[in-house]
Every structure is written in C-alpha cells, then in structure tokens.
Amino acid sequence: xxxxxxxxxxxxxxxxxxxxxxxxxxxxxxxxxxxxxxxxxxxxxxxxxxxxxxxxxxxxxxxxxxxxxxxxxxxxxxxxxxxxxxxxxxxxxxxxxxxxxxxxxxxxxxxxxxxxxxxxxxxxxxxxxxxxxxxxxxxxxxxxxxxxxxxxxxxxxxxxxxxxxxxxxxxxxxxxxxxxxxxxxxxxxxxxxxxxxxxxxxxxxxxxxxxxxxxxxxxxxxxxxxxxxxxxxxxxxxxxxxxxxxxxxxxxxxxxxxxxxxxxxxxxxxxxxxxxxxxxxxxx
Numbered sequence: 001x002x003x004x005x006x007x008x009x010x011x012x013x014x015x016x017x018x019x020x021x022x023x024x025x026x027x028x029x030x031x032x033x034x035x036x037x038x039x040x041x042x043x044x045x046x047x048x049x050x051x052x053x054x055x056x057x058x059x060x061x062x063x064x065x066x067x068x069x070x071x072x073x074x075x076x077x078x079x080x081x082x083x084x085x086x087x088x089x090x091x092x093x094x095x096x097x098x099x100x101x102x103x104x105x106x107x108x109x110x111x112x113x114x115x116x117x118x119x120x121x122x123x124x125x126x127x128x129x130x131x132x133x134x135x136x137x138x139x140x141x142x143x144x145x146x147x148x149x150x151x152x153x154x155x156x157x158x159x160x161x162x163x164x165x166x167x168x169x170x171x172x173x174x175x176x177x178x179x180x181x182x183x184x185x186x187x188x189x190x191x192x193x194x195x196x197x198x199x200x201x202x203x204x205x206x207x208x209x210x211x212x213x214x215x216x217x218x219x220x221x222x223x224x225x226x227x228x229x230x231x232x233x234x235x236x237x238x239x240x241x242x243x244x245x246x247x248x249x250x251x252x253x254x255x256x257x258x259x260x261x262x263x264x265x266x267x268x269x270x271x272x273x274x275x276x277x278x279x280x281x282x283x284x
Contacts (some may be wrong), residue, residue: 001239002260005272011073012094016049016268018042026082026090027073027261029053033088035273043269056088072156076098078128080153091123091149095262095275096191099229103189106227106282107133114226116187117178119171119213123179124150126189133160135187138165140174142198170198172209176188184222196244206236214249225253229280231262242262242279 006014015030016023017038024031032055042049054063061084070083075097082091107114107130114135120128123146127139131154141147149170154160167174171190178185190213196204203209217228228250230242243259250257259279265272 001257004260004262004276004278006095006262006264007097007101008093009075009097011075012195014046014091014264014266014273016042017266017271017273021049022266023049025050026092027071029067029071031084031090032056037273040271042273043266054084056084056086060086061088075129077132077157078125078153078159079156080123080125080128081149081156092125093122093276094229095264096126096236098262099231099278099280101282103187103227103229104129104133106284107135107187110186110226114120114186115184115222116189117175117185117217117220118156119175119188119190120192121189122146122191124153128154128157128159128165130187130189131159131164134158136163138167138185140167140169140171142170142196142202143166144168170200172204172213172216173198173200173202175213175220176192179216179219183220185220186222186224186226188217188221188225188228190217190229191231191233194236199219206232206234210245214245218249221253225250225255225281225283227280227282229278231278233276237277239279241278242277246279246281250281253281253283255281257281 013025013026018040022035030052032052053065070081073082103133116130116135116137119140121139127137131137194206239259246257261274262276263272263274
C-alpha cells in the first residue's frame with residue numbers, strides 16, 4: 001500500500017493539528033477546521049490558533065477577521081478561486097495534488113491524444129491540470145454553481161480555449177448515456193462522495209452506486225486505456241477494496257493497480273493526517 005504525502009504548495013500548508021482540529025493556510029488566510037484524527041495536543045500555542053481568520057464549528061463559519069469573499073490560489077501553473085463554503089470546504093483538496101502530478105506525467109508521456117472523463121469533478125483543478133497537459137476533458141458535476149466555478153478557474157488559468165466539455169449532470173446517468181452513444185475515453189477520474197444527489201435529484205449512495213458506475217465506466221473505456229483513478233473520502237471504502245474494485249473493472253486489460261492513502265504532514269510537529277483513500281490503474 002502506498003502512502004502519498006501532499007507535495008509542496010506555495011499556497012497551502014497544514015500548520016498544526018490537535019484537539020480534533022487542524023490549522024491550515026489557504027493562500028493568505030488561515031482557517032481552523034474539524035479533524036477527528038487529530039486526537040493529540042497541538043504543537044502551537046493557543047495564541048497562534050486564535051489568530052486564524054476563521055473557524056468552522058457547529059456547522060458554520062465563525063469569522064474572527066474579515067476576509068475576501070473569494071481569493072486566488074495556485075498549484076504550479078493552474079490558478080483557481082478559493083472561498084469558505086457552507087460545507088466547510090474551500091474549493092480545493094490540496095492532498096490530491098499528488099494524484100494530479102501522477103496523472104499529468106502519464107498524459108504527457110502517452111505520445112497520443114488522450115480523452116479524459118472527470119466525474120464528480122468539483123471546481124475543476126484536476127480537469128485543468130489534465131487539459132494543460134494536453135488531454136481533451138469531459139468535466140461532469142451535478143452542481144450548476146460548481147461547474148460555473150470550475151469554468152471561472154479555467155478562465156483564471158488562461159485555459160478557456162482548451163478542449164473541455166463542461167456538463168452539469170449526474171455522473172452515473174451521464175456515463176450510462178455515453179455507453180449508449182458509443183463514446184470512448186482513454187482515462188477516467190472519479191471522486192465519488194459517500195452520499196449525494198444528481199442534477200435531477202438522483203440519489204448517490206457509495207456502496208450501492210459505485211459498482212454500477214464502475215460497470216458503466218468499463219463500457220466507455222477505449223481499447224487502449226491509459227489510466228483510471230478513484231479517490232474516496234468515506235469509511236465505506238478501504239484502499240484494498242478500491243484496489244479490488246478497479247482490478248475487477250479492468251480485468252482483461254494489460255496494466256496494474258495500486259492503492260493507498262493521501263496524507264498531509266503538519267509543519268509544526270511533523271505529524272501526519274490521513275485524509276483520503278485511493279486506487280489507480282495504469283498501463284506501463
């Protein structure tokens with residue numbers, strides 16, 4: 001099992017953690033958010049934690065200092081907007097950068113055109129990384145405002161002219177329609193939630209819906225797929241179960257699977273937080 005750590009960011013740091021919380025820097029602002037794993041004592045002082053611009057508690061943000069409604073961040077050459085959303089997220093999951101780098105390397109060295117399907121694509125940073133590397137991307141998310149946010153990120157990054165299809169739709173229903181249309185993809189990314197609703201109220205339940213989605217994804221794979229990647233933030237999955245799911249999905253294709261966790265190490269005490277699980281399949 002692989003344990004991938006968040007690569008260096010100019011615009012993100014896990015500053016400290018403890019007492020069920022994490023102190024992070026997103027661009028020029030610092031935030032306190034819940035983190036159940038952090039059962040230890042923080043390394044930094046209460047004064048440092050209290051200086052954070054905002055803290056998320058009891059289902060809402062409590063702002064200690066004024067901040068902009070949104071601010072710019074970047075990872076390498078991709079720029080994007082960040083903001084404090086009602087769901088405690090800030091428009092980016094920095095630990096996924098290790099996956100973006102892995103994906104970009106394979107797209108760039110493929111020596112052929114790559115058509116990529118990005119499901120549950122959120123604010124589009126993986127989409128933009130793939131497009132900047134030369135892939136043709138179909139970006140799917142069920143939230144209209146989130147797809148609009150992703151398109152704004154493309155404009156901010158100077159990638160509006162890249163071959164990206166921006167689609168508001170349910171991931172499973174869209175992929176099933178692509179099967180009927182005979183559309184094929186060389187690469188598939190997915191970041192399915194534990195539970196959610198599609199664009200027309202479709203219900204997503206990880207344990208019941210993921211097998212159906214993997215079947216549909218198998219049917220839209222090209223004859224020579226490059227990669228498939230799943231990232232999961234749910235206790236319903238483990239690296240080994242995701243690995244098994246992918247191995248079954250890609251049965252008959254020549255390639256290999258690997259799985260593990262995405263973790264971030266704090267700057268203060270060097271302790272690490274395991275934030276997500278993943279499995280990925282690739283050729284070569």
